[in-house]
Amino acid sequence: MTEPPFRRVVVIGAGLMGTSVALALRRFGVEVLLEDADPGNLRVAVSLGAGVPVTPGDAPRAEQADLVVVGVPPAALGTVIADALARFPSAVVTDLGSVKAAALADTRAHAPAGAGLDRYVGGHPMAGSEQSGPLAARADLFDGRAWAVTPHADSRPDAVAAVERLARTCGALPVQLSPGEHDEAVALVSHLPQVASTVVAGLLTTAAEGHLVLAGQGLRDVTRIAGGDPDLWTQILSANAEPVARLLHEAADNLHRVAHTLEKRDAAEAGLADLRNSLERGATGVRRLPGKHGAQPEAFSAVPVLLPDQPGELARLFADVGAAGVNIEDVRIDHSPNTPAGLVELWVHQDTVPALLEALAHHGWDVHG
Amino acid sequence: MTEPPFRRVVVIGAGLMGTSVALALRRFGVEVLLEDADPGNLRVAVSLGAGVPVTPGDAPRAEQADLVVVGVPPAALGTVIADALARFPSAVVTDLGSVKAAALADTRAHAPAGAGLDRYVGGHPMAGSEQSGPLAARADLFDGRAWAVTPHADSRPDAVAAVERLARTCGALPVQLSPGEHDEAVALVSHLPQVASTVVAGLLTTAAEGHLVLAGQGLRDVTRIAGGDPDLWTQILSANAEPVARLLHEAADNLHRVAHTLEKRDAAEAGLADLRNSLERGATGVRRLPGKHGAQPEAFSAVPVLLPDQPGELARLFADVGAAGVNIEDVRIDHSPNTPAGLVELWVHQDTVPALLEALAHHGWDVHG
Known part of the structure; x- marks a missing residue:
């Protein structure tokens, strides 16, 4: 039997992402210890076979973990990562948060000098679900997905390698980016579409009686992610406020522009050409997405x-x-x-x-x- | 063997929608005659088994059709429907267009008095694809979908019944609405999401090198329909300009509002509550969609x-x-x-x-x- 990729991993936060990582690691026989502030989440994750809870008597065993994966909400990341660096003095620590510069800044603010910040390397698997909680977790959630690995200036090379190994063990493709680059990228590929989906779905609340029965697959696809957890998304968007706000203003300006073109369509063929250009630009953008072909x-x-x-x-x-x-x-x-x-x-x-x-x-x- | 639902149907326009209707009718042994201005489309549709082309010698036979289905681009609808009413003096005529008030107004403008406008009943199957053309056609494209049936004040009851029978024969659920109600409804459930998807996809053209590799399923879902045909969508949006423009302005205002909230987030908890409310409203809108549950x-x-x-x-x-x-x-x-x-x-x-x-x-x- 081949060596497991890790000897012992502690997963802090048994939500959708943390439990899915735990399940993915269990496939390879990795020993997984689970922690969650919510005993209900912990019970469900254990019941799914994601690992065993850390009990007080386990502390010495937990301390020998070689990797700690922090899967808590964005607002708590900094304190929990800093705490993990202190509690697991020989472990590499990573997280699964959606925003990386803020998580790093918060961690620095909470980790005293000599706390081993060089053992921390941020991570962000580009997978998820509009559902949340451990019940929605799946061992194959990350199969074939990108997994952003975001070292900071002081990250140790062996820590970076461990996080990349985690990504590959979960079936994902590690992609190295700086925390700042990552946040710019996800503002575009994740946070902008989330808010756009939310705004379209929000307007559905104004629908006249019986009109929603005409909804087709296109609307369902566009609004699926708007069903995500509002509390979680409030934290994510707040943590990446500047790049997201810039893109939202740009998207809003583009919507106003299309609306103005429609209002003035009788004026000239130029309006139709403008409208067509907007639609063509969208079609071009879709083709730039890496896909099946x-x-x-x-x-x-x-x-x-x-x-x-x-x-x-x-x-x-x-x-x-x-x-x-x-x-x-x-x-x-x-x-x-x-x-x-x-x-x-x-x-x-x-x-x-x-x-x-x-x-x-x-x-x-x-x-x- | 049971009686076919129609004796003979002429489908004018062998694109994605017309060819799919033809294939759906062929399952029940209906005789389908096909017309298309593009000989390439016609060849493909015939080759798929959707029916036989109308040749000059067929004119007398075609004239005995009991139903004519017009599946041409929005800008051509009025003239082609009026022409069909004249050419097939005993047939019910319907169409598959995405906007109904404009199609009716254009038809009125082109149909002389006594042209049999009472035999025309608009239709709009709520199915489609970001692909176009007969190659993407499928006999089951309409299975389980809504199919808007939009009689005008003078539509004959037997004509309405025939179009509802067409919808059911294609596996769809007929939903009766006035042309104006239909256009309000699709502005919300189809045209707004189309433009929102287009705007998000359009901004992907600004992505820095390597950032799109982080794209996940959420972005793919939100932008899928942006891959649709820009020429077709220019016509659809123009034909429903007023209700669409109103919704686009509203969506744009909402995006600006979220952006402003993010920019001022340090100011107060009230900002976060605003943001959370926007997200909660989106989640509520998604739950209003008729779905699996x-x-x-x-x-x-x-x-x-x-x-x-x-x-x-x-x-x-x-x-x-x-x-x-x-x-x-x-x-x-x-x-x-x-x-x-x-x-x-x-x-x-x-x-x-x-x-x-x-x-x-x-x-x-x-x-x-």
Whole structure:
């Protein structure tokens, strides 16, 4: 059996994030000790199999932990991290907080000189849920997610390495950033969308009777995160107030601008062009997000197939490919003048190309070129 | 074999929506004739098995259609609907457009007196995709969705009934509204979220190098619909300019207000309370959306289980229930003083209660009360 990635880990705060980290570590046989000020949270986390509670008699054992993970609300981070540095004098200490510069400043304010601040390295797994509490915790919550690792100037290299190992053990991809860079980034990719979602959802409270029955998937997607815990988000946004406020003003100005364009639309074609530019900019922004295709574009291949000009041929092609167990990632039909009229490109994962070609040949499809 | 719901349907516009309607009708053996100004779209739709193209020799047959479904871009709706009323003198005519008052006004402007406007009833299926074109079409696109049916003052009752039958044939739930009510409703549930999503996604174009790697599922959800077709959305928003502009101004004011609260947060606790209220209002708005639980709350039942006070018991309970094939919709743990400490409520679909009780008994769980 391989060595566990950590010998003993203390998780302080058995909420959604802390319990999920504990569950992820338990998969590898790591010994996890749990603490939470709320006995209910602690009971649920223990009951889920996330670890065992630290009892007074355990103190000496807990002190030998090699890693402490602090998963408490943002407003409490500084005091709890500073306290952990004092209580676990040989452990690396990290946290799961959503804002990093404020957590570091608060920790410095509470940690006396010589308290071992060089053993602290901030962390922030980019995963979560609009739910909260240990009941929503999952061992695979971090699978394939980014995990920001935010060393400060004095962080020890071995502490940074330990936090990166934690991220990888939880199935995440560690990404190193300074605390300040991190906060700028999350203001854009997390806090702005949170407030925008909240504002759209807030206006739903003004809906006339019966109008919400027209809600479709788009509205549900846009407003899902607005269901998050208001107390938690008050703390997160307050802790990153400056970068968030700047982006909110910018977003608000853009909304006003679109509204003005709509109000003046009879005036000129220029208004429509403005509106279209705003929409095009949004579509461009979405394409910049790393995604299914964006992440590893090289992993997909195009197989061109020539379709007979008969009704239902594309349906038959999809059925044949599906029956062969090959997943079509994308389909493109080129309408350019020099392309044969019935040419369809099937984009599939490159590993499945041989199976696709065999299925196409078996069913008599004409693979082009 | 049962009678098909329609004898012969003409679908004008073989884009995402028109082709999906055609595919949905084909499931019931309805004869579908397709038209599209773009021969490429038409070929793809035919190739998917959505119907056959109307050729010049088919004109007499097409004229006997009992329903015409117009699925063209908003700016073209009025002319194409008026034209369809003239070309198909005995057919009910409906459309799939996202804005209804403007479509009706444009149709009136293009349909001469006696053109049979009483055979026109607007429609708007509340389904779609950030993709467009017939390749993205699916026969089940409308399953379980609302489908707005918007008669005007002169619409014939049999025409209204035919459009409601179309909605149900496509698996959707018809919802009757006046064109004006519809436009107010979609400004809130569709057009506002679209622009909010667009503005958030647009700001992603300003991201510093490497910051977007921190993007999580929340941002992806909020910005998904911003990937929609800018030309189509320019037309939709322009056609519903007034109600949309009003909501955009309101949303912008709310964003500025949150930003100001964040900027002044050091001043007073009152600022935090304001911020929290905004977030709470958003969470309230999300809960108002009809959803998995909201739609049919009576369909779920709570089964209380008493947990032994041992590590891992909740994990074992979930595993036992899962192995019995019962899907847990929600879990609640009551921390109130009068409740036994280990009491867990499993919320399941009421049809599965007997199977759940049997599985719990089989594994020795203590079902409470």
